[in-house]
Amino acid sequence: MTAPILITGAGQRIGLAFAKACLEQGQPVIATYRTYRPAVDALQKAGADCVHADFATNEGIDAFIDTLMTKTASLRAIIHNASDWLPESNDTDPGEVMQAMMQIHAMTPYRINLACRALLENSEQPTDIIHMTDYVVEKGSAKHIGYAASKAALANLTLSFARLLAPKVKVNSLAPSLIMFNPGDSEAYREKTLKKSLMGIEPGVEVAVQTLQFLLDNPYITGRNLPLDGGRHLA
Numbered sequence: 001m002t003a004p005i006l007i008t009g010a011g012q013r014i015g016l017a018f019a020k021a022c023l024e025q026g027q028p029v030i031a032t033y034r035t036y037r038p039a040v041d042a043l044q045k046a047g048a049d050c051v052h053a054d055f056a057t058n059e060g061i062d063a064f065i066d067t068l069m070t071k072t073a074s075l076r077a078i079i080h081n082a083s084d085w086l087p088e089s090n091d092t093d094p095g096e097v098m099q100a101m102m103q104i105h106a107m108t109p110y111r112i113n114l115a116c117r118a119l120l121e122n123s124e125q126p127t128d129i130i131h132m133t134d135y136v137v138e139k140g141s142a143k144h145i146g147y148a149a150s151k152a153a154l155a156n157l158t159l160s161f162a163r164l165l166a167p168k169v170k171v172n173s174l175a176p177s178l179i180m181f182n183p184g185d186s187e188a189y190r191e192k193t194l195k196k197s198l199m200g201i202e203p204g205v206e207v208a209v210q211t212l213q214f215l216l217d218n219p220y221i222t223g224r225n226l227p228l229d230g231g232r233h234l235a
């Protein structure tokens with residue numbers, strides 16, 4: 001019996017694409033979602049075990065972990081994809097922004113990874129943890145300061161968990177810049193953002209799926225950060 005892959009934040013966009021790609025290969029998936037959408041039903045019908053989870057509190061994380069433990073005794077991989085892209089703004093308290101960003105991008109992967117160590121080590125095959133970070137870990141962000149700091153914390157968790165869990169478990173970061181816009185992004189924002197990379201395109205979720213598969217298939221990469229950014233560092 002193939003151990004499932006846990007994908008957090010799989011109710012839309014990149015996480016949903018990850019889940020669909022795994023299912024299409026016959027790979028069992030446990031997918032978390034916070035907001036119900038018809039896509040969650042479709043994912044469940046496609047064979048995923050969809051679990052509601054809100055990681056905004058430690059109680060919410062621990063409640064999810066308790067549910068997960070009733071579903072499986074082993075895991076093929078954990079993809080920490082759940083995320084909020086909160087900017088600083090005049091009408092939000094900076095302390096709340098930083099707390100929310102650290103909660104979803106650092107506390108959530110930290111608690112789930114520690115709780116699931118045995119599930120990952122139980123598997124016969126090599127197993128993986130993949131942290132979805134961000135290009136801004138390298139450069140910072142003037143408009144998403146708390147977000148960037150929390151993704152930098154997540155990138156450091158990659159190093160620590162790679163040390164802790166080797167050789168049974170590989171632990172890597174996937175660091176995208178633009179993959180896909182949000183529906184509300186203005187034309188002006190889109191134009192400006194496309195110019196930030198050498199490739200100058202909105203690549204879409206497939207490039208993230210390809211990179212995920214590369215990491216899952218490779219037995220010798222661990223503790224590394226894989227950029228997926230269209231050459232943004234040279235633009």
Ligand SMILES: NC(=O)C1=CN([C@@H]2O[C@H](COP(=O)(O)OP(=O)(O)OC[C@H]3O[C@@H](n4cnc5c(N)ncnc54)[C@H](OP(=O)(O)O)[C@@H]3O)[C@@H](O)[C@H]2O)C=CC1
Pocket residue numbers: 008009010011012013014015033034035036053054055056080081082083084085104132133134135175176177178179180181
């Ligand atoms: N899209 C892009 O261009 C880029 C993406 N990335 C990273 O890639 C990953 C995927 O990006 P994308 O698909 O755009 O992500 P989204 O912004 O669509 O967020 C993914 C999911 O995270 C879930 N989520 C947010 N907060 C919580 C919470 N407190 N508890 C549980 N779930 C939560 C949301 O659930 P729900 O909707 O169910 O409420 C959402 O569907 C993210 O980590 C992101 O930071 C990095 C750079 C660029």
Ligand SMILES: Nc1nc2c(c(=O)[nH]1)N=C([C@H](O)[C@@H](O)CO)CN2
Pocket residue numbers: 082083084085134176177178179180181182193
């Ligand atoms: N959780 C999210 N994180 C990020 C998103 C997103 O939509 N959700 N989007 C980006 C941008 O695409 C950025 O990389 C380019 O402007 C960053 N993080």
